[in-house]
Amino acid sequence: MDRKQYCVKLSVQPSRGLVDEKFIVLVQNVSPGFQMTIHALHKCEDGHSYEAFAHYTANATGTVNVSEDPSLGGTYSGVEQMGLLWSLRPVPGSKPGLRLRKVNVQTPMEVTISVYQGHQTEGFMDQVPLVGVLVERWYMAPRVRRIPITENGLTATLFLPSGLGPFPGLLDLWGGEGKLIEYRAALLASHGIACLTLDYLTPEITMETGKMVDSQYIETAYRVLEQHPQVLGSRIAMLGLSLGASVTLKMAVYSQVMKLRCVVCISGSHVQPIDGFLEELLNFCRINSETKTRINEEDQVIYHDLLLPIPTDPALKVDVGRLQCPLLLVVGEDDQNWPAYESAIDMKEMMEKAGNSHLLTVLSYPNAGHLIEPPYTPHTRATAFLSVTSVKKVMALWGGETVAHSRAQEDAWRKTLAFLRENLYGSSNCGF
Amino acid sequence: MSQTVPPVLSVHPSRSLVDEKLKVLVENLPPGSPVTLHSLHRSEDEHYWEAYGHYVSDHRGIVSVAEDLSVGGTYTGIESMGLLWSMRPVPGSRKGLRLRKMNVRSPMLFNISVYNGLITEGFREQTPLASALIERWYMAPGVQRIDIREKGVRGTLFIPPGPGPFPGLLDMWGGGGGLLEYRSSLLASRGFASFALEYFNSGELESAELEFSYFENAFSIVKDHPQVIPDKIGIFGLSLGSIMTVYLAAESTIVKPLCCVCVSASHFYPPGKNLHGVFEVMTMNSHMIRVDENGHHAWRDMGLEIIKEPSNRINVEKINCPMLLVNGLDDQNWPSVECADEIAQIMSAAGKGDLVTRLHYPDTGHLIEPPFSPHFRATKFKTATGKQKVIMLWGGQTKPHSDAQEDSWRKILSFLQHHLYSRETPKARM
Numbered sequence: 098m099d100r101k102q103y104c105v106k107l108s109v110q111p112s113r114g115l116v117d118e119k120f121i122v123l124v125q126n127v128s129p130g131f132q133m134t135i136h137a138l139h140k141c142e143d144g145h146s147y148e149a150f151a152h153y154t155a156n157a158t159g160t161v162n163v164s165e166d167p168s169l170g171g172t173y174s175g176v177e178q179m180g181l182l183w184s185l186r187p188v189p190g191s192k193p194g195l196r197l198r199k200v201n202v203q204t205p206m207e208v209t210i211s212v213y214q215g216h217q218t219e220g221f222m223d224q225v226p227l228v229g230v231l232v233e234r235w236y237m238a239p240r241v242r243r244i245p246i247t248e249n250g251l252t253a254t255l256f257l258p259s260g261l262g263p264f265p266g267l268l269d270l271w272g273g274e275g276k277l278i279e280y281r282a283a284l285l286a287s288h289g290i291a292c293l294t295l296d297y298l299t300p301e302i303t304m305e306t307g308k309m310v311d312s313q314y315i316e317t318a319y320r321v322l323e324q325h326p327q328v329l330g331s332r333i334a335m336l337g338l339s340l341g342a343s344v345t346l347k348m349a350v351y352s353q354v355m356k357l358r359c360v361v362c363i364s365g366s367h368v369q370p371i372d373g374f375l376e377e378l379l380n381f382c383r384i385n386s387e388t389k390t391r392i393n394e395e396d397q398v399i400y401h402d403l404l405l406p407i408p409t410d411p412a413l414k415v416d417v418g419r420l421q422c423p424l425l426l427v428v429g430e431d432d433q434n435w436p437a438y439e440s441a442i443d444m445k446e447m448m449e450k451a452g453n454s455h456l457l458t459v460l461s462y463p464n465a466g467h468l469i470e471p472p473y474t475p476h477t478r479a480t481a482f483l484s485v486t487s488v489k490k491v492m493a494l495w496g497g498e499t500v501a502h503s504r505a506q507e508d509a510w511r512k513t514l515a516f517l518r519e520n521l522y523g524s525s526n527c528g529f
Numbered sequence: 530m531s532q533t534v535p536p537v538l539s540v541h542p543s544r545s546l547v548d549e550k551l552k553v554l555v556e557n558l559p560p561g562s563p564v565t566l567h568s569l570h571r572s573e574d575e576h577y578w579e580a581y582g583h584y585v586s587d588h589r590g591i592v593s594v595a596e597d598l599s600v601g602g603t604y605t606g607i608e609s610m611g612l613l614w615s616m617r618p619v620p621g622s623r624k625g626l627r628l629r630k631m632n633v634r635s636p637m638l639f640n641i642s643v644y645n646g647l648i649t650e651g652f653r654e655q656t657p658l659a660s661a662l663i664e665r666w667y668m669a670p671g672v673q674r675i676d677i678r679e680k681g682v683r684g685t686l687f688i689p690p691g692p693g694p695f696p697g698l699l700d701m702w703g704g705g706g707g708l709l710e711y712r713s714s715l716l717a718s719r720g721f722a723s724f725a726l727e728y729f730n731s732g733e734l735e736s737a738e739l740e741f742s743y744f745e746n747a748f749s750i751v752k753d754h755p756q757v758i759p760d761k762i763g764i765f766g767l768s769l770g771s772i773m774t775v776y777l778a779a780e781s782t783i784v785k786p787l788c789c790v791c792v793s794a795s796h797f798y799p800p801g802k803n804l805h806g807v808f809e810v811m812t813m814n815s816h817m818i819r820v821d822e823n824g825h826h827a828w829r830d831m832g833l834e835i836i837k838e839p840s841n842r843i844n845v846e847k848i849n850c851p852m853l854l855v856n857g858l859d860d861q862n863w864p865s866v867e868c869a870d871e872i873a874q875i876m877s878a879a880g881k882g883d884l885v886t887r888l889h890y891p892d893t894g895h896l897i898e899p900p901f902s903p904h905f906r907a908t909k910f911k912t913a914t915g916k917q918k919v920i921m922l923w924g925g926q927t928k929p930h931s932d933a934q935e936d937s938w939r940k941i942l943s944f945l946q947h948h949l950y951s952r953e954t955p956k957a958r959m
Binding site (some may be wrong): 261 | 538692919
């Protein structure tokens with residue numbers, strides 16, 4: 098090895114961070130003008146490997162600072178402090194349609210950041226880098242407590258922030274795939290909110306009885322939060338993504354039991370039969386899917402039209418004009434899976450007519466897709482998807498262009514946290 | 530009070546290395562609200578340490594420790610890290626405690642809390658408004674820890690993450706003996722393969738028969754490790770460890786360090802003897818140990834007497850590598866400043882003055898440790914006879930000593946980086 102190159106110094110700070118924290122990647126001690134590739138490698142829990150890389154040229158002091166210097170090419174370009182994370186994609190030769198999601202939130206994601214000589218685009222695994230460091234990315238801050246909830250027939254997990262509390266609470270719902278997804282709730286708890294993530298599509302009780310839960314199941318989850326000694330019962334919010342947003346809107350408007358402080362809907366729609374609950378909603382989707390599902394040239398399935406056109410019949414949409422607490426809608430304008438954008442426009446109109454539009458904030462992101470996740474989560478345009486309404490996996494098109502989508506995730510998360518902070522910690526009263 | 534708006538306490542980063550700074554922020558307080566920020570740590574040997582600062586929130590109801598003034602407590606002023614470096618044993622603790630992390634594979638846990646009002650005691654009996662737990666690590670992710678039992682040498686080698694190879698360090702602590710890993714694991718976290726050497730058991734210096742060759746072997750073990758660059762090895766010593774450092778640099782024909790860091794150094798070593806000789810000389814002069822009004826033992830005067838004897842001096846004019854000498858001007862344990870003066874003088878006279886860099890700090894004591902660790906002015910120490918524990922006076926005042934720790938660490942890393950990582954050919958005269 099060339100004696101000069103051993104002395105490359107690489108630092109990533111912080112080396113142990115929360116997944117939504119920024120890091121600074123600094124390379125020092127190379128010759129001015131030295132060409133390098135900075136590479137990120139992550140092997141996820143299911144054994145698949147993901148990588149990102151970018152080309153840099155050292156400045157006159159022999160330094161590259163990823164947060165200040167432009168990438169000249171790679172999986173991202175330009176000045177992108179966090180590009181090594183959000184541009185991660187499955188390594189060449191991987192199965193198509195993979196999606197990177199952490200299942201065990203009690204351990205960190207480990208990412209190896211390395212520096213290779215020259216501007217390279219492949220074969221990283223066959224070489225020894227000049228230098229490499231290991232970075233941990235955590236969904237859970239120290240002493241956030243993870244508590245499985247199975248009482249009252251629920252399938253849920255509660256995450257309590259560290260400290261004595263009491264804390265404001267949040268009910269967290271995911272989308273049409275079902276299962277119990279913990280990472281967003283763990284991260285929110287790391288921000289001081291007691292968060293209950295709820296499996297409402299595939300809970301134990303549905304798996305055993307074959308029956309979908311009714312709205313009382315959601316209300317039971319709400320009660321668990323409300324009555325918890327470390328939760329401020331009068332400061333509970335609800336957050337839903339995709340199908341979870343549909344449920345969230347239904348409960349926010351019609352539930353007599355739930356008194357929500359504020360509501361966040363990501364990539365969601367208010368279009369659904371008002372009567373009934375999950376059974377009816379899924380049937381509605383199933384019926385529409387027979388005629389309105391589109392498949393593109395790449396064999397990717399587009400469910401976007403299932404709820405279109407936005408109905409005028411009031412029996413087919415949640416009457417958001419009756420909402421009494423602040424609502425934050427986060428939508429990607431290139432959402433190919435759900436008409437979140439069109440729904441947002443319609444909801445705005447409904448609320449303007451009803452006189453409660455001062456409660457509404459819409460964050461609409463051009464070129465962002467359906468899966469608006471916590472920041473730096475890699476974007477995938479299409480992944481293998483098995484919805485509870487289908488019998489086989491399809492390649493679902495989510496939409497979004499990677500750079501715009503990644504920016505949207507970062508911006509939306511920051512604003513979501515601020516919205517929750519303001520409404521859950523603020524002293525203003527909500528009228529109910 | 531039960532349903533009122535709670536304040537929000539956040540500490541960034543929540544997991545950090547011990548030499549990294551923190552941002553402690555309290556939000557959502559009433560404006561102009563007096564509060565106390567408190568830190569609590571339970572050590573491995575189950576003692577409690579705490580620090581606290583008094584603040585008043587601004588018009589937005591915010592307290593930012595990095596930017597705001599502490600008006601009272603265990604530290605005052607604008608001190609972003611005061612909640613760590615000003616920690617001391619809680620009231621009622623045993624005397625002479627010292628906080629040292631023994632298991633570096635787990636983090637130190639600190640509970641940071643905010644209390645209503647300006648409190649000075651009884652923290653455990655009150656409920657804070659909010660609290661957060663943080664982790665402070667001596668080991669970065671991916672650092673390897675290797676037990677070494679080779680050629681009769683005992684210690685632990687820490688290798689930085691990545692393919693390597695890396696520059697190496699032989700790391701030696703002082704007269705307390707035992708195996709202290711934390712500085713080495715931190716140095717490995719900063720890119721240096723570092724070997725924490727155990728050269729005698731705690732309190733057993735008397736029986737230590739350690740020959741010079743023990744240290745030469747230790748150096749070779751680092752040098753020969755496949756992930757270490759053989760001609761980029763330095764030596765880091767504190768107190769007794771720095772005596773060995775100076776001796777190796779001057780006298781060894783086998784060991785060629787590229788640079789040395791000596792904290793609270795001395796250049797005295799009875800000629801021809803092994804380490805045991807050090808003990809003998811000290812015993813001979815132990816009548817010079819001064820016991821102060823608190824019953825604390827100060828060895829400084831004894832040291833001054835010992836270094837008067839020219840035959841006890843190491844021939845530092847033979848040293849051919851850059852030396853960084855770090856000293857506290859209030860060192861009560863050893864006249865290390867006078868030693869550093871002499872070392873610099875002798876090397877200068879030999880035309881090697883440019884090899885010596887000196888850092889000396891006012892109101893700073895003997896134990897100059899990695900930054901943000903608490904200051905210990907006097908702690909229990911097992912003397913070389915091993916039979917008794919005395920309270921040893923190390924010296925220093927907390928704030929200046931803590932500043933010295935922060936400043937010196939940065940400069941030590943920069944010195945090591947320059948000499949061990951430099952792209953230029955080393956200037957050391959071989």
